[in-house]
Amino acid sequence: DGDLDLASDVGALCSWIVDIMNHLVDVFINKATRWQAEMSALRAIILECGLTEELKWYQPVYTYQDSNVLIIGMFKEYCSLSFFKGALLTDPNGVLSKPGENTQSARLIRFTSVDQIKKMKPVIKAFQSRDFEVKAIFEDYLMDAKGKMHDVALMMRPMQKTAVDF
Secondary structure, X not given: OHHHHHHXXXXXXXXXXXXXXXXXXXXXXXXXXOOHHHHHHXXXXXXXXXXXXXXXXXEEEEEEOOEEEEEEEEOOOOEEEEEOOHHHOOOOXXXXXXXXXXXXXXXXXXXXXXXXXXXXXXXXXXXHHHHHHHHHHHOOEEEOOOOOEEEHHHHHOOOOOOEEXX
């Protein structure tokens, strides 16, 4: 019975922490000097997918099983939705781009209006679904600096370095 109280207390604490994180994102969006409506629209779509919302690096970040999935960015000319492992996603619509010339794995979509976000909602949700699949497939693999995937179990064996090419 003491265990039930502890479990209840832990559940309440976790719920309270989530509420605080959501409140921090509320404050961030409300204090933004531009792209408030666009960030709110992106946030609504992302939260429909069951991701956990946090504020990291002064930006709204969305995680799945403690792994970073998405980040909403605010820039002078646009706001963006960035996928941390976007290079591993298929992009049949050609909407993902590299944020910079030297970017390895992140990919983003730039937005300049709420209407654009509304039109892209099915594409955004499809990417989120694919990102979950990518994380499930590759959770036992590690990407090196050159973008090659390596099996973590094989890397842990001494004298044996086997790369898994995809």
